[in-house]
Amino acid sequence: MKRLNNFTIRVDWLLVILYAVLVILGWLNIYASVYDAGLGLSIFNMELNSGKQLMWIGITMVVILLIFLLDLNFFTTFSYIFYGITFLMLIGVLFMPEVNGAKAWFQIGAVKIQPAEFAKFTTALVVAKYMNDYNIKFTSLKDYAVVFGIILLPMAVIMLQPDAGTFLVFCSFFIAFYREGMNPTIIVLGLIAIAIFVLTLLINQLYLIIGTVVCGLLIIGIAARTLKKALTVVAGMGLIVGVIYSVDLIINNVLMPHQQKRIQVLINPNIDPLGDGWNVTQSKIAIGSGGLFGKGFLEGTQTKFDFVPEQSTDFIFCTIGEEHGWLGSLLLIVLFMVLLLRIIYVAERQKYRLARIYGYCVAGILFFHFMINVGMTIGLFPVIGIPLPFFSYGGSSLLSFTILLFIFIKLDAHRMQILTRG
DSSP states (O other), X not given: OHHHHHHHHHSOHHHHHHHHHHXXXXXHHHHHHHOOTXXXXXXXXXXXXXXXXXXXXXXXXXXXXXXXXXXXHHHHXXXXXXXXXXXXXXXXXXXXXXXXXXXXXXXXXXXXXXXHHHHXXXXXXXXXXXXXXXXXXXXXXXXXHHHHHHHHHHHHHHHHTTOHHHHHHGXXXXXXXXXXXXOHHHHHHHHHHHHHHHHHHHSOHHHHHHHHHHHHHHHHHHXXXXXXXXXXXXXXXXXXXXXXXXHHHHHHHTSOHXXXXXXXXXXXXXXXXXXXXXXXXXXXXXXHHTTTTOSOTTOOHHHHTTOSTTTTTTTHHHHHHHHHHHHHHHHHHHHHHHHHHHXXXXXXXXXXXXXXXXXXXXXXXXXXXXXXHHHXXXXXXXXXXXXXXXXXXXXXXXXXXXXXXXXXXXXXXXXXXXXXXX
């Protein structure tokens, strides 16, 4: 009993409270998103998504208790096995029937399980364990190859489903890699490639190529005083031109037709307002109609008349904007920012490197989900199926996010016991 009391004292209760607040607010807003005054069904009714979500909340409470009761070494010792199981599940799901254009779920009766959601925390565990055990400092090509390989394996299979949203979330691991010594040039080059990719969608390719060549020649004439520097600039110009030419190849030969449409809609929302542009258009209308203070709980007209598809899952943020307005949306953003900053703070106080790396993986995954989901609903990102952590309806996502966070809370609670292991 004394051991249990000591453990509960060391638990970071601020993280637990933030988690509980987000889950409860999410549950209430799931009910608001499916509420129909004419039916008069209660929030606990199992015919509604809110009732089903409450069942999953109950399951997560049991899982949290198990995480706290299990030995600390359980998660690290079996991390490779967990990773292998989820990888096999990712392959197995490719043989399942399509749901909404993707082979991403196992269906057991009325319950759907999405392996990609669980692959996030198993990959985070393996990344943290491998980097800790082998003291990875990103000082050799082998360090990069193995660590990148750990995340690229599930990413490749996830893209075959295809699930572009989860694929992008796996890029969040680069935040942890950067914290542990990865050359920041890799991230900078990635951001430059993304910027060029977006510009290529907005501007004629020929103009971009001419602009690249002119800028390169100017740099060579002004700053490149040696042959080595001039060749470096020329190589950079070649890479940029390569990215520009690759855009059409990726758009037309890699992306699925519905993904191509979503990118076109992102560039020009009015291109298909009644088809592929419907979700984003109605999402913006719902959020904007809330004004400063919102219409009030259960008073969202966009919700009642089902204008926004998937409003209890991917577009749950619309319910916040419409019923609670700008202030409610701001409060939600602040809650997530406090959660993320707290995770980073807790990660930085770890002496055990595995716990610190895992903490940054948790922060990165949650940040990418939050950023992409909110950005998608307001038209900053293309529409991709990605839930808002702890908020969106879905058993797999709630359970996986809960496990992801509470393993970290467990590691932190035992930080005084593993000081000598870091």
